[in-house]
Amino acid sequence: MPDEAYWATFFDPEAMLDRLLPDDGRAGDVVEFGCGYGSFTLPAARRVSGIVTALDIEPQMVVIVARKAEAGRVGNIRVAMRDFVAAGSGLADASQSHAMIYNLLHLEEPVALLREARRVLGEGGSLSVVHWRSDIATPRGPSLAIRPSPEQCRTWMAQAGFERIADVDLQDCSPYHFGLLGRM
Numbered sequence: 001m002p003d004e005a006y007w008a009t010f011f012d013p014e015a016m017l018d019r020l021l022p023d024d025g026r027a028g029d030v031v032e033f034g035c036g037y038g039s040f041t042l043p044a045a046r047r048v049s050g051i052v053t054a055l056d057i058e059p060q061m062v063v064i065v066a067r068k069a070e071a072g073r074v075g076n077i078r079v080a081m082r083d084f085v086a087a088g089s090g091l092a093d094a095s096q097s098h099a100m101i102y103n104l105l106h107l108e109e110p111v112a113l114l115r116e117a118r119r120v121l122g123e124g125g126s127l128s129v130v131h132w133r134s135d136i137a138t139p140r141g142p143s144l145a146i147r148p149s150p151e152q153c154r155t156w157m158a159q160a161g162f163e164r165i166a167d168v169d170l171q172d173c174s175p176y177h178f179g180l181l182g183r184m
């Protein structure tokens with residue numbers, strides 16, 4: 001991850017989450033795969049009635065997010081150090097109302113991760129995906145060679161069992177990213 005202040009210049013998480021988190025996704029627990037600095041974790045937690053489980057493999061990220069939650073007096077975040085590729089999320093089947101996978105789907109086995117997201121989502125659950133655009137040069141992000149397009153992400157989401165996959169227009173709040181929203 002680049003420096004946190006630099007990372008924060010690339011998007012407006014508040015405006016993005018206004019569009020990415022549907023009303024029914026806010027009425028329960030939410031899981032965020034790969035929370036990083038928590039750029040989206042705290043804004044998400046302020047929008048949902050349940051717990052936001054924020055998972056990351058990097059101990060440093062877990063500490064940063066825990067400190068931010070404490071400093072911001074946001075009590076509904078559970079942050080955990082976990083390799084969800086190797087060990088899954090550890091969450092119960094059908095226990096979440098929404099899942100967030102942001103800037104992560106260039107990882108090696110995207111469909112396996114999307115299936116894990118689907119497993120933990122309950123009836124009517126939804127998944128939001130954000131990634132760096134692959135059709136333009138961007139100041140950061142993984143190499144263009146491994147960046148998935150929106151079409152590729154849609155295909156993977158469908159393979160994992162998501163339906164009614166819609167584009168989420170993020171142009172005015174994150175010009176370097178695209179967003180998708182899928183439902184069970």
Ligand SMILES: C[S@@+](CC[C@H](N)C(=O)[O-])C[C@H]1O[C@@H](n2cnc3c(N)ncnc32)[C@H](O)[C@@H]1O
Pocket residue numbers: 001033034035036037038039040055056057058061082083084085086101102103104107
């Ligand atoms: C590019 S960052 C994106 C962070 C955040 N989602 C955002 O958009 O600001 C990806 C994060 O996923 C985490 N990550 C990558 N692979 C992981 C794994 N197998 N298990 C848990 N976390 C992982 C990394 O440590 C990193 O913090």
